[in-house]
Amino acid sequence: MTPSRVLVVGASAAGLATAEALRRKGYRGTLTLLGDEPHPPYDRPPLSKQVLAGSRTPDTTRLRTPEVLAALDAELLLGDPAVHLDPRTRTVRTASGRELGADAVVVATGLRARNLPGTDAEGVHVLRTLDDALALRSGLLAARRLVVVGEGVLGCEIAATARSMGLDVTLAGPRPGPMLAQFGPVVSELLAALHTANGVHLRLGHAVTGLTTAEGRVTGVRLDTDEVLPADVVAVAIGGDPATGWLADSGLRIENGLVCDARCRAAEGVYAVGDVASWHHELFDAPMRLENRTNATEQAVAVAANILGADLPYVPVPYFWTDQFDARIQAHGRLGPDAGVTVVEGDPETGRFVARYERDGRVTGVLGWSMPKQARLRRQEIGGPVPSLEPSAP
Amino acid sequence: MKVTLDQDKCVASGQCVVAADDVFDQDDDGIAVLLDPTPPSDRAEDVEQAAAVCPALAIRIQG
């Protein structure tokens, strides 16, 4: 049955892309986009890069102009979080007391940034939203020393941007190398060299046990060695949790995101898309949840098609990019820490290369370091399922 | 249909080339280049897909 009322919860990359894909595919029924942030939909990747650096203003992150949004012919309800979903009647209740019923509900609520426990001191920041980015930027402009907690992709980007702004930057985190969990030791070492060459101090391989404060302001980051890294500002980039709190009493299965079948369906008429969705990847034969920008739009196209009756499994080749200093890194497929890595084009010495990731004799991923076109051309080499390989999300 | 591409926005993801490789290509830095700014109407679906999956919103379609 084609629905006549669709409600999308979460008005960001994945939610907006779902709404647009529905219209593009000819859906003419009622369309509602509900979001808890006050801002019209905006893009997150620039937040840790150009917006933090100040080379792009916040309004340039808007995903669509007001005219294009209006042409979508959707009701946009902003600043009002969903607090409850009844999957049987497909009714969503909001914080302001709205009751929104629909034939199809799309869960697109993304992630919430994790913070260190007990950190209400001034000068401590997370980075997930536009408001976070502006607060961190003004903190950085008034600071000399930044400590970034978390050696994943976001922590590395913040460190690179802040260093380019002239701050004294230290990167701390439990793993011994930057992005080691995502890229493995070979590429992680190259990334460490890049950060070191640009003046970032790496204090990796030690857990952060807490923060030191004075008069309500952060003064440093304490490691498990009891060493304290002095800081005027601390950026906490230790990942995020799928924003499923509002679904806790829905009866739907929540396990590292909203659990869906291969068609991104959590229940009859309930779908999930983007960072919050844990769906079954049929080709990899494994549950998968991706936290990247291209997945948000690609999965949205698949979900929109399935809402309109296509019945298609979603089987993407995972992909994300990250920009750090002058390196533009592109990751296709599944890389992971224990794959075999071979440089197949270019040369790490020259700062341009493509690396192939293999496991059990099969290519599982391709990484391009400032060689985006060559990396894309090689993504065809990526094969099917490797059962022993855990899905890796950046 | 008329396609425009804003290379200043492009983040070199190559998603557009995957969607429609007769309309888009990438230069050596990965930045997208438009092979055909006025693709025939039977290419509309793939070109619209390219614009939809572009993470940088660099592709616009008129008509």
Ligand SMILES: Cc1cc2nc3c(=O)[nH]c(=O)nc-3n(C[C@H](O)[C@H](O)[C@H](O)COP(=O)(O)OP(=O)(O)OC[C@H]3O[C@@H](n4cnc5c(N)ncnc54)[C@H](O)[C@@H]3O)c2cc1C
């Ligand atoms: C700083 C930063 C840099 C990034 N850089 C890159 C990059 O370089 N490359 C890359 O591939 N990816 C990058 N990403 C990841 C990418 O931005 C995300 O994958 C993408 O935003 C996911 O989109 P989404 O719509 O699923 O979730 P989100 O963008 O998180 O949107 C979810 C929306 O739902 C709202 N919401 C949550 N709960 C509720 C509720 N109960 N009711 C109503 N609304 C709710 C949220 O406030 C939010 O607006 C980056 C992310 C960040 C934060």
Ligand code: SF4
């Ligand atoms: S999809 Fe967009 S960002 Fe990616 S290469 Fe094409 S134009 Fe550039």
